[in-house]
């Protein structure tokens with residue numbers, strides 16, 4: 001658990017300085033974090049999603065109807081996952097809001113990101129910011 | 143080819159809403175259900191090609207809650223765990239009780255908690271397999287969600303499907319659930335250590351299975367006493 005915490009802090013620090021991201025280093029760290037994720041699904045708010053372990057949920061995560069999470073998913077405190085969403089091999093930091101019917105694979109979504117719309121496939125990217133339409137999204141390739 | 147196939151698949155959803163659908167949309171719901179089953183089949187076939195190309199033996203184990211699916215897997219992994227690299231995928235509505243039981247016998251386990259869904263489907267297996275190097279495994283067992291109805295709609299891409307019932311479910315259990323027996327290669331009738339006490343009509347159960355599916359191999363076992371487990375493994379090709 002200690003190592004998980006340490007790695008997630010390192011990842012957060014890296015993506016907070018996007019102009020300095022060395023994708024190779026980040027990818028290594030990302031994959032090593034994913035392989036260390038422990039299952040923690042005891043506390044969340046919402047319907048009964050499908051979990052493929054391991055999935056690690058921090059406190060107060062809200063999950064909509066008909067959601068598929070895992071394998072290798074970390075979701076930070078207070079984040080909200082919309083209905084019909086599917087997430088695998090990804091880190092969602094705290095206070096993130098994911099719209100309905102998103103499919104997210106191999107992504108890192110930074111703290112306080114918001115996606116205020118529905119129906120999108122996101123793959124192999126680092127994402128952030130407030131996004132009210134698909135056109136608002138600025139991705140960094142992962 | 144794999145690239146194109148990979149992109150084409152989206153999540154497989156159970157559709158239980160046909161009974162709820164209003165007349166105006168019923169045709170559409172039925173059409174969608176057929177497409178979902180077709181997608182599941184395609185994905186299952188792709189998984190089976192992957193297993194085969196890596197010389198992995200794969201098994202889908204279905205049956206009612208409490209029939210002894212996990213107990214039999216414990217017996218088998220106990221015998222094979224030291225010599226083979228085994229991956230066991232366990233499906234349950236919630237908890238990782240079964241994965242914990244099997245993990246003790248040198249097998250890697252992955253638990254899927256299906257929440258509301260009453261069967262595993264090929265997409266669940268695909269999501270796990272896409273992260274795995276299949277060179278690391280010799281055998282894959284999948285313990286499906288305990289249920290004698292829903293799993294019949296979704297094949298998982300395994301070489302063999304094995305249905306397990308127990309004599310405690312009564313001698314009518316096979317005749318009442320023909321679908322799964324039609325689609326299975328092996329029928330296991332478990333808990334025969336209790337036969338004397340319960341007086342279940344075992345011959346009827348065996349005959350019913352054969353009547354429903356003349357090609358099915360039927361075997362009686364006791365996971366508790368370890369009875370006929372070797373024979374079962376022989377039937378499984380292990």
Ligand SMILES: Nc1nc2c(ncn2[C@@H]2O[C@H](COP(=O)(O)OP(=O)(O)O)[C@@H](O)[C@H]2O)c(=O)[nH]1
Pocket residue numbers: 205206207208209210211212213214288332333334335336363364365366367
């Ligand atoms: N007497 C007896 N009990 C068994 C046998 N196999 C399993 N059980 C018991 O039946 C219960 C359910 O078994 P389990 O393996 O969890 O069933 P599953 O739900 O199909 O996985 C457990 O308490 C087992 O110990 C058997 O062959 N004989």
Ligand SMILES: [Mg+2]
Pocket residue numbers: 211212213240285
């Ligand atoms: Mg079980």
